[in-house]
Amino acid sequence: MGSCFGVIRQRSRLSSRNAPSNGNKRGGRNEPLKKDKPKWKSDYPMTEGQLRSKRDEFWDTAPAFDGRKEIWDALKAAAVAIECNDHQLAQAIVDGASITLPHGSLMECYDELGNRYQLPAYCLSPPVNLVSECNDHNASENAEPQEKKEKEFQLKVRLSTGKDLRLSVTMADSIRQLKKQLQIQEDIDTAHQRWFFSGKLLTDKTRLQDTKIQKDFVIQVIVSQPIVTS
Known part of the structure; x- marks a missing residue:
């Protein structure tokens, strides 16, 4: 993981040197990436594995709809950096890809062609009711009864x-x-x-x-x- 981030960081620094200034980007106002992570609650207690699967499903399907694949790849790398609390790297990736943030958040952003991209909160932060994997037994006790209570x-x-x-x-x-x-x-x-x-x-x-x-x-x-x- 460390070596992977090292490559991403180096590429992002090189890209940011050649990136246009914020004032030249399309999409109007551009704010720096905020350090605050979105807070949200899952409909059911979610384990780290379930969260990872949900994120993988989004990243596998998102490029198939709108936008450019290289921008989706940059957004994914920035989201991973945010998860690792490397705000500086996330900002460098955003700048290097010429991504505009009207509200300083990856939940709504634009590329230099004006295409809109939206990331769900679960790609940027875990839910407040995340269940630890080491507590897997308790997670099953909490989650399964809820599913059984579901009416057919x-x-x-x-x-x-x-x-x-x-x-x-x-x-x-x-x-x-x-x-x-x-x-x-x-x-x-x-x-x-x-x-x-x-x-x-x-x-x-x-x-x-x-x-x-x-x-x-x-x-x-x-x-x-x-x-x-x-």
């Missing part, structure tokens, strides 16, 4: 084949679990299912509670046909 409801699913059906689910269920349930019910292999809600692809690790879905909404499932070779 009928989720409406619309297949690309034109068929509508309902699955018995809870808000704590992951898309991976729902894919397996659909496989059992409709004999559709999980590898041939792609779940979408509000136009966004839902990854296997996503839980229904993360999608903000209401109980009367519909999830779209694209069913791909397996390739048959002769």
Whole structure:
């Protein structure tokens, strides 16, 4: 980790020397990166491993939507530096990538072309109800009862084949679990299912509670046909 940050720090210093001054950046007002980290609370007690998985899922999917990949890479490096309390390195990375911060926060920023980037709070700081990994036993005791308390409801699913059906689910269920349930019910292999809600692809690790879905909404499932070779 130390050697990795050493390379990032060296590259950022070299980039910042050639970067335009703040007054020349697009996007209007540009504030220096604030040291204060956002405070937030998870919907359920979260372990460090769960937080890491949530962050990995965001960084894997974010570049696929808007913005430039090199800016997303710079934002990720800056977020890691912030997590390690290296504010100076984070600022150097932001300056080197010509990123503008209207409010001094990575939660809303712009590149030199005017593209907007938004980082969720969980990428910049842990939740206030983070559970230590060494307390894993207590974490399971705290988290599992909450999931068991979740009430089941009928989720409406619309297949690309034109068929509508309902699955018995809870808000704590992951898309991976729902894919397996659909496989059992409709004999559709999980590898041939792609779940979408509000136009966004839902990854296997996503839980229904993360999608903000209401109980009367519909999830779209694209069913791909397996390739048959002769």
